Amino acid sequence: MTEAYVALEGGHVLEGRGRAPGTARGEIVFTTAYTGYEESLTDPSYEEQILTFSYPLIGNYGVREERFEDDRVHPRGVVAKELTEDVVDWLASEGVPAVDHLDTREIVTDIRDGGAMKCGIAVGEDVTEEDALAELEQCKAMSDHTDIGAQVSVDEPVAHGADNDGETVALIDCGAKGSIISSLLERDATVHVFPYDADVADVEAVDPDLLFISNGPGDPVNFEGAITLVEEFVEDTPVAGICLGQQIVAEALGGSTEKMTFGHRGVNQPVLDLESGQVVMTTQNHGYTVADPGEHLEVTQINVNDDTPEGIDGIEYDVLTRQYHPEANPGPEDTLDFFDDVLAMASERADTRAVPADD
Numbered sequence: 001m002t003e004a005y006v007a008l009e010g011g012h013v014l015e016g017r018g019r020a021p022g023t024a025r026g027e028i029v030f031t032t033a034y035t036g037y038e039e040s041l042t043d044p045s046y047e048e049q050i051l052t053f054s055y056p057l058i059g060n061y062g063v064r065e066e067r068f069e070d071d072r073v074h075p076r077g078v079v080a081k082e083l084t085e086d087v088v089d090w091l092a093s094e095g096v097p098a099v100d101h102l103d104t105r106e107i108v109t110d111i112r113d114g115g116a117m118k119c120g121i122a123v124g125e126d127v128t129e130e131d132a133l134a135e136l137e138q139c140k141a142m143s144d145h146t147d148i149g150a151q152v153s154v155d156e157p158v159a160h161g162a163d164n165d166g167e168t169v170a171l172i173d174c175g176a177k178g179s180i181i182s183s184l185l186e187r188d189a190t191v192h193v194f195p196y197d198a199d200v201a202d203v204e205a206v207d208p209d210l211l212f213i214s215n216g217p218g219d220p221v222n223f224e225g226a227i228t229l230v231e232e233f234v235e236d237t238p239v240a241g242i243c244l245g246q247q248i249v250a251e252a253l254g255g256s257t258e259k260m261t262f263g264h265r266g267v268n269q270p271v272l273d274l275e276s277g278q279v280v281m282t283t284q285n286h287g288y289t290v291a292d293p294g295e296h297l298e299v300t301q302i303n304v305n306d307d308t309p310e311g312i313d314g315i316e317y318d319v320l321t322r323q324y325h326p327e328a329n330p331g332p333e334d335t336l337d338f339f340d341d342v343l344a345m346a347s348e349r350a351d352t353r354a355v356p357a358d359d
């Protein structure tokens with residue numbers, strides 16, 4: 001049998017069944033989602049992390065490319081109670097080590113008690129516990145991946161939906177899920193996707209009706225370019241953000257962010273809208289949160305479990321952001337109207353700008 005070891009920060013090593021070979025290191029996190037493994041495994045926000053599925057059976061409805069959020073698997077390694085052959089074949093073909101037949105309840109409990117932690121894994125015929133510990137030794141904290149945007153962003157600007165009649169969106173790709181782009185295109189927007197470190201002048205050149213900061217991996221403070229773009233555009237252009245995007249907007253406008261103990265990852269996170277009193281179920285994948293929105297932003301939605309900010313509006317600026325994933329994929333689609341709302345905000349501003357001055 002192929003050997004497999006998972007070494008957790010602090011030196012606790014678990015033994016499992018080796019499924020896809022290789023060694024890897026990353027921050028170990030867990031998701032409680034019971035479906036949507038294809039979407040989660042291709043979500044760029046999992047870059048440099050090792051993903052544990054708390055649901056015990058992963059892969060029971062196969063692997064289909066049309067459900068992918070990006071063109072590759074992003075977690076560095078995968079841990080589950082039981083992985084099907086389909087998923088194992090896919091992970092092996094992508095060179096992503098995978099381990100199953102271990103007690104994922106124990107890992108989840110460790111992460112809940114100790115917080116998201118560094119992890120090393122080793123899978124193969126001759127690997128030993130020491131190989132997993134050697135990976136752990138070299139593992140960096142998420143915040144120390146200071147240029148993680150370069151690993152997940154487009155290298156050059158790409159335009160989608162040039163023939164669409166709707167708003168012009170400048171999407172800053174900090175590791176964008178494909179569903180964010182398609183949700184905008186379906187609503188007739190033209191989407192110019194820019195690298196995570198795009199220059200202000202390059203973005204200005206497309207004269208956007210909306211600056212949209214995407215989701216992405218790691219610590220928002222490491223996305224200085226995107227923070228600068230929000231600072232530069234917010235006076236004249238509406239700004240939207242999802243997940244990392246919400247955190248970047250807060251950092252840009254005088255607020256602050258912090259690392260959570262173990263974050264929110266799953267497809268049934270309850271969010272309360274403070275104005276309407278309505279609760280919606282949301283998809284989430286984040287380990288940082290807005291700690292203080294600052295004086296220009298107002299928290300309008302909170303997580304029912306821990307009161308953390310889930311939705312933010314600008315006070316004097318046209319700003320609308322979400323900490324959860326309104327685009328779903330995986331998870332509930334109850335929050336898709338976010339895209340209608342941000343495009344309506346963009347369209348109103350575009351109309352105002354189009355009106356010539358009276359005198």
Ligand SMILES: NC(=O)CC[C@H](N)C(=O)O
Binds near residue numbers: 045215218220243244
């Ligand atoms: N999905 C995301 O955009 C994640 C945002 C950020 N990397 C976090 O972990 O909080």
